[in-house]
Every structure is written in structure tokens, then in C-alpha cells.
Amino acid sequence: MKTSSYAMARMLGTWQDGAGPAHQRLSDRLRLLVLDGRLSLGAVLPSERDLATALRISRTTVGAAYRTLVEDGYLATRARTRATVRLPDDAPSGRRAAGPEAPAGPAAVDLSIAAPPAPVEILHAAFATALEQLPRHLERHGYDRYGTAELREAVAAWYERRGLPTSPDRILITNGAQHAVALLARALLSPRDRVLIEHPTYPHAIKAFTEARARLLPVSVVPSGWDVAQFRAAGRTAQLAYLIPDFHNPTGMCMPTEVRGRLGLSCPTVIDETLTDLALDGGPSPVPYATLTPAPLPTVISVGSVSKSIWGGLRIGWIRAVPSLLRRVEQIRPATDLGTPVVEQLATAVLLSAGQTRRPGALARLATQRDVLRQALAEHLPEVHAPRAAGGVTLWATFPEPLTSRLAAVAPDHGVVIAAGPRFGIGGAFERNIRLPFTLPADQLSEGVRRLAQAVRALNQGGTGTHTPAPVA
Numbered sequence: 104m105k106t107s108s109y110a111m112a113r114m115l116g117t118w119q120d121g122a123g124p125a126h127q128r129l130s131d132r133l134r135l136l137v138l139d140g141r142l143s144l145g146a147v148l149p150s151e152r153d154l155a156t157a158l159r160i161s162r163t164t165v166g167a168a169y170r171t172l173v174e175d176g177y178l179a180t181r182a183r184t185r186a187t188v189r190l191p192d193d194a195p196s197g198r199r200a201a202g203p204e205a206p207a208g209p210a211a212v213d214l215s216i217a218a219p220p221a222p223v224e225i226l227h228a229a230f231a232t233a234l235e236q237l238p239r240h241l242e243r244h245g246y247d248r249y250g251t252a253e254l255r256e257a258v259a260a261w262y263e264r265r266g267l268p269t270s271p272d273r274i275l276i277t278n279g280a281q282h283a284v285a286l287l288a289r290a291l292l293s294p295r296d297r298v299l300i301e302h303p304t305y306p307h308a309i310k311a312f313t314e315a316r317a318r319l320l321p322v323s324v325v326p327s328g329w330d331v332a333q334f335r336a337a338g339r340t341a342q343l344a345y346l347i348p349d350f351h352n353p354t355g356m357c358m359p360t361e362v363r364g365r366l367g368l369s370c371p372t373v374i375d376e377t378l379t380d381l382a383l384d385g386g387p388s389p390v391p392y393a394t395l396t397p398a399p400l401p402t403v404i405s406v407g408s409v410s411k412s413i414w415g416g417l418r419i420g421w422i423r424a425v426p427s428l429l430r431r432v433e434q435i436r437p438a439t440d441l442g443t444p445v446v447e448q449l450a451t452a453v454l455l456s457a458g459q460t461r462r463p464g465a466l467a468r469l470a471t472q473r474d475v476l477r478q479a480l481a482e483h484l485p486e487v488h489a490p491r492a493a494g495g496v497t498l499w500a501t502f503p504e505p506l507t508s509r510l511a512a513v514a515p516d517h518g519v520v521i522a523a524g525p526r527f528g529i530g531g532a533f534e535r536n537i538r539l540p541f542t543l544p545a546d547q548l549s550e551g552v553r554r555l556a557q558a559v560r561a562l563n564q565g566g567t568g569t570h571t572p573a574p575v576a
């Protein structure tokens with residue numbers, strides 16, 4: 104796929120900042136874009152001349168940066184063709200990318216994954232019950248693209264308890280919420296359709312929509328919240344919207360009920376409720392977005408999951424939609440998978456029915472960890488601003504300087520792994536941000552922030568890193 108020089112300039116963002124010659128800074132930033140997955144393998148880069156024009160720098164600088172990347176194995180060139188992105192694993196020479204097997208030492212504090220550990224005993228008991236129920240499924244083939252009746256009923260009841268009348272025929276079980284979003288992207292989008300997203304947003308949703316060859320329409324979510332007028336205006340030109348109103352990932356913000364009522368987007372809207380059950384500080388669960396959408400407006404499609412409220416390893420999520428849309432999803436599903444494992448579904452049904460997605464002990468622990476993380480930031484990185492999240496599992500931290508892509512590359516050398524802000528947006532935005540999850544135990548969070556402060560100091564003294572950015576969740 105060709106990347107235009109102007110798209111490239113947007114992705115490069117603040118590449119000029121930092122020490123060293125311009126060509127080095129440019130090649131460092133391009134390498135980060137490749138390692139980060141923002142420039143995909145096989146992407147065709149703009150010509151040296153076009154990129155130089157878009158960046159308003161000399162062609163020699165771009166040429167030198169491209170040559171470094173070719174030498175390091177990140178670009179392939181052939182006579183009379185544009186440079187294409189590759190990875191250096193099988194390069195005959197050059198610096199190797201640190202692969203996922205070696206992003207940091209074994210004792211690294213991983214602040215890139217926002218997922219709590221499993222509640223062991225509760226999970227064990229649920230699986231024991233699931234195994235007792237399994238025989239009634241064993242006479243059937245086990246391939247069920249809608250999911251088991253038990254889980255569809257339990258999910259429908261979860262909506263009913265939240266005040267949203269739902270029958271099981273409106274539920275389709277998926278392998279997690281990300282699977283649900285990807286299935287909906289395939290079912291609902293055509294190439295070049297426009298998808299309204301919050302900016303920042305959940306990075307794998309961005310991937311699902313770009314994979315469907317949609318164009319993204321980012322609308323900012325700022326500390327003061329969601330600007331209704333801007334969202335409504337963008338909604339008028341979009342074919343689909345994707346919103347995370349409940350403890351938004353990455354900011355942890357919750358859309359006020361009154362804003363939900365006024366938003367009324369005029370395009371079909373996917374509401375991601377992965378974090379809904381994680382209201383901290385004893386606050387109430389958010390009012391379901393779908394209950395506040397007046398009838399003549401286009402469909403609200405809800406997506407849910409137990410990954411954050413119980414355990415990501417269950418890989419259970421769902422779509423709540425009208426039966427006709429679920430039928431379309433069911434029909435496209437076999438291209439990638441043929442159903443969700445039965446035992447996991449039975450165990451999740453047990454857990455959902457017992458209200459285990461809102462465990463007071465687990466929520467209190469998350470709230471304490473959030474506070475410890477903020478205290479550690481105040482102590483070790485006082486220049487960083489990280490507003491208190493009302494729920495969810497992450498803080499959205501802002502540095503005074505745009506440095507977080509470079510910080511993500513250096514941090515593993517100091518024993519900590521982070522997800523840089525630009526992962527959560529498009530066009531190189533959010534270089535001043537990182538997402539910090541508070542799902543690790545308190546002592547690891549404090550230690551992680553201490554190490555992060557060390558990495559910031561090293562970066563300010565001119566350090567660079569070569570680590571592969573970690574996957575996010």
C-alpha cells in the first residue's frame with residue numbers, strides 16, 4: 104500500500120525534536136513507526152523528493168535517513184521502485200530489532216498491558232460447574248456461531264439488570280470484544296467508508312477499521328469531555344461511529360448521562376462496553392448508551408466483554424444488535440473462525456449470572472492501585488499530569504514535552520515497558536502522552552514509575568533505544 108508524503112508527514116509528527124543530526128532523527132522516527140506497526144510491512148514510502156517537500160527539508164536529509172533504514176534492514180529498495188517497509192530479522196547485516204522475546208529483561212515491569220490478573224478461586228469454581236454442565240453439549244457438534252444458549256441468556260440478563268431490555272436472540276457471542284469489533288467492521292464497512300472515532304481511542308479498534316480499509320474521522324476527547332456539537336457534525340458524514348463512553352480507554356473518562364442523551368449520532372454507532380463494570384470509588388455503573396438513543400435514530404450496536412471485569416484469558420465477548428445484523432455477522436464469521444469454545448462460554452455464563460463482573464474487592468483493589476500509581480507519578484515524575492480515572496484500568500498521562508515514542512524505545516533498557524501515546528491515535532498525535540494501566544500490584548506500579556523516571560532522565564541526556572514497542576491490550 105502506498106503512503107502519501109502528506110500522510111507520512113502527519114505520522115512523523117514531532118520527529119524534529121531531540122538531539123543528533125536531522126537525518127538520524129528522521130530515520131529513528133521512521134524505524135519507530137515500523138516497529139510500532141503504524142507503518143505496516145510492505146508499505147510503499149513516498150519518494151525522497153516528495154517526502155522532502157512535505158517535510159520542508161532537503162532531499163539529502165531524507166536520502167540519508169532512507170539509506171540508514173536500508174542498511175539496518177527496515178527498508179527494501181530495488182532499481183526504479185519505491186522503498187518498501189520490511190523487518191530486519193533475516194537481514195544479512197545491520198542492527199536487529201529486539202523481538203517480543205527480548206523487549207526487556209525478565210524482571211521488566213510491563214506497563215503496556217491494561218488487564219487485571221484472574222480471580223483464581225472464582226474462576227476455578229465456575230469451570231467446575233461448567234464441566235458438570237458440559238455433557239448436555241457433547242451430543243452436538245460444538246460449532247455454534249451465535250454462542251451457547253446459556254451464555255446468550257446470561258448476557259441478555261446482564262443488560263436487563265442494567266435497565267436495557269434484551270432477549271437472547273439479540274446476542275451473538277464472540278472471542279472477546281476485539282473480535283466483535285473486527286466482525287462488525289467487516290460486516291458494516293466498505294472500502295473508503297468513514298468511521299468516527301474518539302481521539303484518542305483503543306488502538307486495536309483503529310486496526311480493525313483500517314484493516315477494513317475505512318477512513319478514520321477522529322474527534323477529540325479532551326479532559327472536559329465529549330464535545331456534542333463536534334461529534335454530531337462528524338456523525339453526519341460518517342457511515343459508522345465507534346465510541347467507548349464507559350471508562351474510555353485510554354483516558355478512563357465516563358461520558359455523563361446528559362451528554363449521552365444529547366449525542367444522538369445520525370450514523371450507526373458501535374458502543375464498546377468492555378469497561379462498563381469497572382466503576383471505581385463505589386460509583387454507579389454508567390447508564391447504557393443504548394437506552395438514551397431516541398427511536399428514529401440509526402442503530403446502536405453494543406459490544407461487551409468479560410476481559411477486564413473477570414479475565415482476558417477467557418476470551419469471551421459479545422455483540423448486542425438486531426437479529427438481522429447478527430445474521431450478517433454470523434454469515435461472515437466462518438472466514439476467520441467457527442465459534443467460541445463451549446467450556447469457556449459455560450463458565451462465563453456461571454460468572455455473569457452470579458454478578459461476578461462487579462466484585463467489590465477487585466474494584467477496591469483497582470482503586471487503591473490507581474491512587475498508588477498517581478502518588479508514584481507525583482513523586483518521581485511531578486511534571487507529568489495524570490487525571491484521576493473514574494473507572495476502567497488506565498490513566499492517560501501527559502508529559503510537558505513530545506517524547507513518548509522515543510521514551511517507549513528507551514524504557515525497556517531501564518526495566519519498564521510502556522505504550523506510547525501515538526498508538527492511541529492517528530497521524531502522529533499524542534506524542535506527549537502515555538497510557539498507564541493500574542492493573543499490576545501496587546509495589547510493581549511504584550517501581551515501574553521509578554524506572555520510567557530513570558528512562559526519562561536518560562532520554563533527556565541523549566539516549567536512544569532500539570526496542571520493539573510492546574503489544575497493547
Ligand SMILES: Cc1ncc(COP(=O)(O)O)c(C=O)c1O
Pocket residue numbers: 217278279280281282305347352375377378407408409410415419420576
Ligand atoms: C475498549 C476496549 N475494547 C476492546 C478491548 C479488547 O477486549 P477483549 O480482550 O475482550 O478482546 C479492550 C481491551 O483492552 C478495550 O479496552
